Amino acid sequence: MADTTTLKPTRAEDEFFAREDAEKRRKIALAAKQETALAEQERLRALHHMRCPKCGLELQEVAFRGVDADLCFACGGVFLDRGEIDRIARPDQKGIMEGLLGLLR
Ligand SMILES: [Zn+2]
Numbered sequence: 534m535a536d537t538t539t540l541k542p543t544r545a546e547d548e549f550f551a552r553e554d555a556e557k558r559r560k561i562a563l564a565a566k567q568e569t570a571l572a573e574q575e576r577l578r579a580l581h582h583m584r585c586p587k588c589g590l591e592l593q594e595v596a597f598r599g600v601d602a603d604l605c606f607a608c609g610g611v612f613l614d615r616g617e618i619d620r621i622a623r624p625d626q627k628g629i630m631e632g633l634l635g636l637l638r
Pocket residue numbers: 585586587588589590605606607608609610
C-alpha cells in the first residue's frame with residue numbers, strides 16, 4: 534500500500550488551493566478596505582498613484598499592441614490591470630508580454 538504522505542499534489546489540487554488562498558486574501562483585503570477611512574484611502578491613493586510598488590519610483594504608462602501597461606524603467610516592474618492580463622492571456626495575443634519585457638531590456 535502506498536504511503537500517502539509522500540505523494541505529490543496534483544496540478545488540480547495545486548490550483549484548487551491557490552484559488553482558495555486567493556479568495557481568502559481577497560476577503561481579507563476587502564475587509565481592510567472597508568475598515569480604512571475614505572480620507573485615508575484618498576491620501577494613500579494620491580501618495581502611491583503611478584508609483585512602482587517595488588521601488589517607489591514613477592511608473593510610465595506604455596501602450597503596446599493595444600495593451601496599456603505601467604512599466605518601471607528603474608527596476609523592471611511590469612504592472613497590468615485585470616483587463617490587460619485577460620487580453621495578453623488570449624491565444625491570439627501571443628508575444629505581447631515578450632514585447633513588453635523587451636522594452637525594459
Ligand atoms: Zn520599480
